Amino acid sequence: MNKMIMYIFMKPYILLLLFACCLFSCSEDEIESYYGGQYLYFSQLKDAEEDENAIRVSFNNYPLDNELTVKISLGLVGDPFTKDAPYKIGVVKEKTTALPENYSIPQNPVFKANSATDNLELKLIKTENLTEDVSLLLKIEANDYFAGSVQNFDTIRVVFNAVESQPLWWDKDVKNVYLGTYSRAKYRALVQYGGEGAADFGSMNASQKRQCALRLKDAIALYGLKEDDGKAMTVPIY
DSSP, X not given: OHHHHHHHHHHHHHHHHHHHHHHHHHHHHHHHHHTOOOEEEEGGGGGOOTTOOEEEEEGGGOTTOSEEEEEEEEEEESOOXXXXXXXXXXXXXXXXXXOGGGEEOOSSOEEOTTOSEEEEEEEEEXXXXXXXXXXXXXXXXXXXXXXXXXXXXSEEEEEEEOOOOOOTTOOHHIIIIIIOSOOHHHHXXXXXXXXXXXXXGGGSOHHHHHHHHHHXXXXXXXXXOBOTTSOBOOOOOO
């Protein structure tokens, strides 16, 4: 009898609890459906200067390389995936002047699991036609995993060339103190034997420049390095 009275007394509360659980479950389904879309965007554009939505690369700065890998940062809007998620990158052909043989895009790129950031690895290929700037416009496209991209962050331009020229940092001071007169052969030797970062000699401090130039000097003596015209290669550092 007491159990029956207690059940009658508690029944409204039990029904109220069941109703609340049902309501919460429905709301949870609606939220999951509403926020279920994931979007990709070119995240490095966030910090780009005005009208500088481009990555600029010159093979001139990498005299030993015929192929370069450019890492383009991507960001995710929405919940991270629990497994690697395939995404799609297209080329806007009407706004691209680079030839297909000058670049290679991963055929089946994936955005890594449990992460809000990743990189697209674009390969640039040096050919004889790169005598001036060419442009490659990439676009994030929708697929079965991603709803698309974010406006103003869905495309990125890669501008590149293979024009050979004297680096801007090879100025009078570099010539007189460290490396001597510029030549393409000497620049290649500097990159090959000067140590890490030698291609960007201009960003080094005085001590680093000296060590780099001395490594080149040692290599000249050790391997008998010559200029393209056959003359002995020299540097003024001592």
